[in-house]
Amino acid sequence: MKQKLIFTNLVGETLDTLVDSLGTPQVVIVADTNTAGLVLPLLVNDSATAAAARVITVSAGDENKNLDGLTSLWQQLQQLEATRATVVVNLGGGMVSDMGGFAAATYKRGMRCINIPTTVLAAVDASVGGKTGINFNGLKNQLGSFTEPEAAIISSIYFNTLPQQQILSGYAEMLKHGLLEDRATLGKLLTYSPVYPLTDTEALLPLIEASVGVKARIVEEDMTESGIRKALNLGHTCGHAIESLAVSRGAAVPHGYAVAWGLVVALVLSHLQAGFGTDTLHKVSDYVLRNYGAYNITCDDYPALIAAMRQDKKNRSADSISFTLLEDVGRPRIDCTVSPEQIGAALDIYRDLMHIA
Amino acid sequence: MKQKLIFTNLVGETLDTLVDSLGTPQVVIVADTNTAGLVLPLLVNDSATAAAARVITVSAGDENKNLDGLTSLWQQLQQLEATRATVVVNLGGGMVSDMGGFAAATYKRGMRCINIPTTVLAAVDASVGGKTGINFNGLKNQLGSFTEPEAAIISSIYFNTLPQQQILSGYAEMLKHGLLEDRATLGKLLTYSPVYPLTDTEALLPLIEASVGVKARIVEEDMTESGIRKALNLGHTCGHAIESLAVSRGAAVPHGYAVAWGLVVALVLSHLQAGFGTDTLHKVSDYVLRNYGAYNITCDDYPALIAAMRQDKKNRSADSISFTLLEDVGRPRIDCTVSPEQIGAALDIYRDLMHIA
Numbered sequence: 195m196k197q198k199l200i201f202t203n204l205v206g207e208t209l210d211t212l213v214d215s216l217g218t219p220q221v222v223i224v225a226d227t228n229t230a231g232l233v234l235p236l237l238v239n240d241s242a243t244a245a246a247a248r249v250i251t252v253s254a255g256d257e258n259k260n261l262d263g264l265t266s267l268w269q270q271l272q273q274l275e276a277t278r279a280t281v282v283v284n285l286g287g288g289m290v291s292d293m294g295g296f297a298a299a300t301y302k303r304g305m306r307c308i309n310i311p312t313t314v315l316a317a318v319d320a321s322v323g324g325k326t327g328i329n330f331n332g333l334k335n336q337l338g339s340f341t342e343p344e345a346a347i348i349s350s351i352y353f354n355t356l357p358q359q360q361i362l363s364g365y366a367e368m369l370k371h372g373l374l375e376d377r378a379t380l381g382k383l384l385t386y387s388p389v390y391p392l393t394d395t396e397a398l399l400p401l402i403e404a405s406v407g408v409k410a411r412i413v414e415e416d417m418t419e420s421g422i423r424k425a426l427n428l429g430h431t432c433g434h435a436i437e438s439l440a441v442s443r444g445a446a447v448p449h450g451y452a453v454a455w456g457l458v459v460a461l462v463l464s465h466l467q468a469g470f471g472t473d474t475l476h477k478v479s480d481y482v483l484r485n486y487g488a489y490n491i492t493c494d495d496y497p498a499l500i501a502a503m504r505q506d507k508k509n510r511s512a513d514s515i516s517f518t519l520l521e522d523v524g525r526p527r528i529d530c531t532v533s534p535e536q537i538g539a540a541l542d543i544y545r546d547l548m549h550i551a
Numbered sequence: 552m553k554q555k556l557i558f559t560n561l562v563g564e565t566l567d568t569l570v571d572s573l574g575t576p577q578v579v580i581v582a583d584t585n586t587a588g589l590v591l592p593l594l595v596n597d598s599a600t601a602a603a604a605r606v607i608t609v610s611a612g613d614e615n616k617n618l619d620g621l622t623s624l625w626q627q628l629q630q631l632e633a634t635r636a637t638v639v640v641n642l643g644g645g646m647v648s649d650m651g652g653f654a655a656a657t658y659k660r661g662m663r664c665i666n667i668p669t670t671v672l673a674a675v676d677a678s679v680g681g682k683t684g685i686n687f688n689g690l691k692n693q694l695g696s697f698t699e700p701e702a703a704i705i706s707s708i709y710f711n712t713l714p715q716q717q718i719l720s721g722y723a724e725m726l727k728h729g730l731l732e733d734r735a736t737l738g739k740l741l742t743y744s745p746v747y748p749l750t751d752t753e754a755l756l757p758l759i760e761a762s763v764g765v766k767a768r769i770v771e772e773d774m775t776e777s778g779i780r781k782a783l784n785l786g787h788t789c790g791h792a793i794e795s796l797a798v799s800r801g802a803a804v805p806h807g808y809a810v811a812w813g814l815v816v817a818l819v820l821s822h823l824q825a826g827f828g829t830d831t832l833h834k835v836s837d838y839v840l841r842n843y844g845a846y847n848i849t850c851d852d853y854p855a856l857i858a859a860m861r862q863d864k865k866n867r868s869a870d871s872i873s874f875t876l877l878e879d880v881g882r883p884r885i886d887c888t889v890s891p892e893q894i895g896a897a898l899d900i901y902r903d904l905m906h907i908a
Contacts, residue, residue: 261622272688300657303684303695327660331629338660339696 198345201403203396205310205349206240209283212308212345213243218281221247222274224267224294226254229286232355233312237285247283248274252293254286259293259328261337267297278302281344287313292338295326299341307343312352314364314388315450318371318405323413348406350398358390362485363450368401369478370428370457371408376524379404380474384481425526428518429457432537435502436489442498447489454486458547462540464519468527479547488548496541500534555702558760560753562667562706563597569665569702570600570638577637578604579628581651583611586643589712590669594642604640605631609650616646616685618694624654635659638701644670649695652683656698664700669709671721671745672807675728675762680770705763707755715747719842720807725758726835727785727814728765733881736761737831741838782883785875786814792859793846799855804846811843815904819897821876825884836904845905853898857891 202208213221221243225234230251237244250270252263271280282305284294291309298305311317327338353361365388372380383401392398409426416423433449433456440447458479464470491499503515514531521527544550559565570578578600582591587608594601607627609620628637639662641651648666655662668674684695710718722745729737740758749755766783773780790806790813797804815836821827848856860872871888878884901907 265618268687268694272690272693296657300653300694300696302693303682303697325660330625333629336629336659337625337657339657340660 199406200345200347201349201399201406202347203349203351203399204240205347205351206237206244208347209237209241209308209310210243212347213281216281216306216344218279218306220274220276220280221283222271222276222280223247223249223283223285224252224290224297225249225285226252226287226290228254229290229312229352229355233285233352236352236355237310244283250274252290254289256289256329259289261328261330263293264297264328267293268301271297271301276301276305278305280305282307284309284343285312287311287316288319291316291343292325292327292335295341295343296328296338299326299339304341307341309343309346311346311348313356314353314361314402315367316364317348317350317402318364318367319409348399348402350392350395350402353395353398354391356390359448359451361388361390361392362454363448366429366450366454366457366486368405369481370426370453371405373457373461373478373520373523374412374425374428374526375404375408377474379408380478380523384477388485422526422528424518424528426518428520428526429453429460431503431506431515431517432456432459432499434506435499436491438502439491439495439498440489451486451489454482455489455544455548458482459540459544460517460519462543462547463517463530463532463536464521466536466540466543467530467532468519468521470520470522474523476547479544483548488550490550491541491545493538496538499541500537503537556763557702557704558706558756558763559704560706560708560756561597562704562708563594563601565704566594566598566640566665566667567600569704573638573663573701575636575638575663577631577633578640579631579633579637580604580606580640580642581609581624581647581654582606582642583609583644583647585611586647586669586709586712590642590709593709593712594667601640607631609647611643611646613646613686616650618685618687620650621654621685624650625658628654628658633658633662635662637662639664641666641700642669644668644673645676648673648700649682649684649692652681652698652700653685653695656683656696661698664698666700666703668703668705670713671710671718671759672724673721674705674707674759675721675724676766705756705759707749707752707759710752710755711748713747716805716808718745718747718749719811720805723786723807723811723814723843725762726838727783727810728762730814730818730835730877730880731769731782731785731883732761732765734831736765737835737880741834745842779883779885781875781885783875785877785883786810786817788860788863788872788874789813789816789856791863792856793848795859796848796852796855797846808843808846811839812846812901812905815839816897816901817874817876819900819904820874820887820889820893821878823893823897823900824887824889825876825878827877827879831880833904836901840905845907847907848898848902850895853895856898857894860894 282298284291298307324340324342326341327335330336372383433452436452461475465475517530517532519527519530639655641648655664681697681699683698684692687693729740790809793809818832822832874887874889876884876887
């Protein structure tokens with residue numbers, strides 16, 4: 195990684211030092227309508243840099259990560275007479291760092307950026323790889339660049355500004371990373387309760403750091419997306435199918451919740467096909483049930499779920515379905531072929547574990 | 552330089568080989584309304600790749616190098632179902648490689664490009680450095696990226712599709728490069744006649760190659776734009792002033808013509824202040840007079856010209872004016888301070904050399 199990841203809850207202080215070291219004449223903060231109201235005042239309180247900075251606010255929500263939003267950012271940078279030496283601070287979730295990062299990468303052929311992720315998902319997921327971008331003509335992240343920020347200041351102090359659903363949604367990705375790493379990492383995650391209001395945000399920071407490390411390691415091991423990086427799909431094959439089912443029922447579920455339930459199904463399959471131990475399976479499924487509740491399915495839903503899994507863009511064959519499974523915690527096995535019957539059996543066990551009648 | 556500069560007049564053949572080596576499923580040619588009509592048929596005749604490629608046409612002219620043009624490019628790439636593996640071929644002058652290059656750099660976070668410059672200026676000037684971009688809100692090249700193409704195929708076979716003015720405009724930059732290099736390079740340039748129709752385009756190619764080499768060497772020697780790169784301003788301080796004067800007279804002159812006349816003034820100053828020989832001065836001024844004609848000025852224009860030179864963005868002091876001069880061919884002296892009186896004296900001599908009464 196070229197970019198500097200700084201894990202600290204002294205965000206303001208760190209920002210001031212970092213900006214000093216970059217020697218910039220101007221700092222512009224890009225926030226969304228949520229973080230401008232909820233997070234920016236906290237940051238301004240802790241940082242002379244933030245207090246003195248000009249602020250550009252963009253409308254929150256992935257549906258605003260588009261060419262209109264980008265054009266407005268470019269215009270406002272111009273109105274603020276930003277130069278190539280200006281530093282942009284992206285304060286928000288992935289939407290802000292994607293669009294603010296893209297604006298900065300292209301304004302005057304490139305300004306420097308500092309990302310301050312304010313959501314669990316952005317802290318864990320979007321901090322590695324330097325992807326920036328916007329949606330275009332209905333396609334996600336259709337336009338963008340690979341541009342690493344100068345640094346990302348990753349903290350856990352802003353997470354209580356988030357709705358409960360968003361905290362848990364990000365935490366599901368952390369569970370996945372723990373399962374891909376080792377028992378110690380997973381164990382710590384299973385003893386933390388990510389329920390709003392988080393009573394111990396400080397304890398969350400090392401969990402975030404470990405999680406970022408897992409993703410960075412896997413991405414580094416596989417820059418081509420062909421091999422071990424598929425491990426990061428753990429839980430997503432069934433998770434995406436649950437998301438589709440929920441949409442068809444007219445009641446969408448957060449992506450991270452679907453991943454959490456998908457992880458349980460993947461661990462059941464891992465037990466049936468790859469010897470994954472029941473002890474850990476039960477610990478994870480209990481944790482998911484306690485924090486995410488159960489997603490209710492009946493046998494009648496199996497055909498729709500299996501059809502959705504078949505259509506997963508990562509799937510290569512029409513006859514069977516490809517899963518990432520685990521032989522044990524930290525031992526992924528990619529490209530596991532699973533038959534519809536085996537998935538049916540796994541869904542039966544999922545319903546038992548989730549106490550679904 | 553990371554990018555591959557290929558100097559050849561076998562453009563079609565070279566393109567075919569290059570595209571083969573890149574292993575792409577799709578080639579998209581970006582042309583402007585001029586090159587689509589005048590150059591594309593020639594290329595299609597010589598290249599199976601070009602014959603099979605899809606073509607996107609953009610409106611010619613720097614005034615169309617804007618967000619609307621870029622958005623249209625993005626949309627058409629999407630309509631053609633271009634992927635990250637698609638290769639974009641920019642066929643045109645700097646406007647096409649700037650905007651086509653920027654579209655390619657940002658579509659799906661980056662596709663590969665091949666530039667085929669069709670103007671003298673683009674061949675000589677725009678081939679080094681990987682600058683892409685568009686104008687925005689009235690500011691030139693406000694948005695863009697530094698993205699090197701995979702390769703540039705630089706030829707002289709398309710120059711007879713250009714108007715005379717455009718050939719000569721680009722050739723003035725080549726003269727400048729020759730003056731910065733050595734007597735041999737300059738001598739070859741002064742014996743070539745860049746008058747439409749070019750009777751010997753083949754002989755122009757090595758001159759172009761030498762010229763690109765000079766610029767690449769100087770840019771490489773000075774990545775910070777603070778030092779020797781200022782040598783590339785030779786002729787531009789007075790040239791820009793002549794351009795401004797011409798605009799104020801309501802009869803704009805092509806940039807390259809103004810540079811040619813500015814070169815003569817700069818060589819006169821070089822003679823007066825840095826010992827530049829009269830022999831070469833006369834050879835260059837005769838060549839400029841013969842090919843570009845004389846730009847007519849009287850003593851009454853001196854104050855306006857000197858005021859314009861003062862405002863040059865490269866100038867650092869209000870009292871004196873900073874020039875790049877030459878001690879001899881190939882021996883630039885940057886940051887030479889020149890007084891208004893000395894400029895007046897040089898303009899007197901310029902008028903003599905140009906046979907202006």
